[in-house]
Amino acid sequence: MLDIIIESRKAQIVPGFEVKRILPYQLRRMVGPFIFMDHGGPVSIPTPTSTNLDVLPHPHIGLSTVSYLFSGNVTHRDSLGVEQVIRPGEVNWMTAGKGIAHSERFEDPAMLAGGELEMIQTWVALPEKDEESEPSFKNYTPDQLPIFTDTGIWMRLIAGNAYGLTNEVSTSSPMFYVHVVLNQGARFGLPQGHSERGAYIVRGSVEISGITYSAGKLMVFNNGVDPVIIAKENTILMMLGGEHLGERYIWWNFVSSRKERIEQAKEDWKQGRIILPPTDNEEYVPLPKDNSRPAGGPPPGALS
Template sequence: MLDIVIQSRKAAIVPGFEVKRILPYQLRRMVGPFIFMDHGGPVSMPVPAATNLDVLPHPHIGLSTVSYLFSGNVTHRDSLGVEQVIKPGEVNWMTAGKGIAHSERFEDPAMLAGGELEMIQTWVALPEKDEEGEPSFMNYTAEQLPVFTDKGIWMRLIAGDAYGLKSHVHTTSPLFYLHVVLDSGARFGLPREHSERGVYIVRGSVEVNGTTYTAGKLLVFTKGSDPLITAVEKTTLMMLGGEHLGERYIWWNFVSSRKERIEQAKEDWKQGRIHLPPTDNEEFVPLPKDNSRPAGGPPPKALS
């Protein structure tokens, strides 16, 4: 049934903006290819606070970032020259491959006037054959994504395949990623197509095998189990998983199957070999010291 229950922890993305850090976790580093998961908000942002929350240009290698918003807007700019306003319900899938830099800025007038922001960002590790591929960015509107409804159940398939649905979002390994809303008392089971499966409770609570689990927890289930999940109240979930890719190293914003590749990425960023976004290149996040614990955690460490 349940393999582990992960309680989210507080982490600061920039000064004054704390998120709930779900993955990686010391006792469970990955769920399928998902190697990182943050839940930001909900937070209201008057102008002075919003301008301080901007995430300056920073690098990635060896992964895809997946940004999904419940409310608010974020402006994405990357070293490919892409400039995209990320809106609620859309999928924004950036594949770093051999290296990309991007920024995330809060520029929407409605949000600057005190509107609310809430978002989930995940990182999906790439298969070894794709780790050094060309970087790319794709935006998929909410209308392009499959939606399923039943009595008391609404779900949007963000990526992959589950419950007989298939998303057109391009992925590089077998996975599933779902946004699910349940009315109180609604029941459903996990998708059986994938061996590793997790359910993150965004808000509300669920009951599994007689135990109630509340918001901020990620429930990771054992392979082959078929639990029944019941919403105790109106509940929002993010469901994710897939097939395991093998051991990965992670440090800061870098992911790789090879420890030495992480070291190369550090030097590439210091030497400017990963280009800044052409429309956002006047400031950037410097490489942290090795004893710091930024987004990706401590110095290169194998995750599996």
């Protein structure tokens, strides 16, 4: 029934800010098109350290970054000149395509006063035909993300299609991404019509076939199964998956179906050919040394 259980690991984004790293995992690199997943927080940020937690401008290719907040807010700036504050319940969807740089900074007075931050960031790999597309950015507000409720169940469709829901979020391949809140005792199932499906436990715990799974675990299910998920307590899940796109290489913030494209991206960043955000171009994250782990996701200084 379960293909694999992935236990989140600690990863340091910047000094003083640890996240739970879920994907990629050595034994399971992707779930559908999702190739990266971090869970940051909940954390209360002390005033003296707030600005030190800023994620400086850094590059991406070959993917879309998807930011979703439970609490707090973050200011996004990118090479296109976009400046967007993302708030809880919204989606920031940035498609890197052939190359983009962006930053994420904590500038809200409430955050600087020690407010709480909790967020999920994922990367969605692009189909080969879209890997060299023009970069783009879109913020989607809560009214664009449909909500479904039933006894003990609340859920919001972030992207794709699931449980009969669709929305305006533009995706490049068949997928689903859903925020689910379950009351204790609620029973829930997986969406149909997707070959790869997973459920990450943000908070709480669930029971499947008599076994209890706790927060911080990503449950990846075998194709064709239809288990009953029972909330053992009040629980938050992030459901995600879709159709597999084929193998991808991942090094630092770069994703591609071709090794040589990763090498080109490294050189492009070193030579300044990926433009910095015009309103945030005084500093940036340098390319890591070549001996950094190629499949470990961002090193310190790059959250997404």
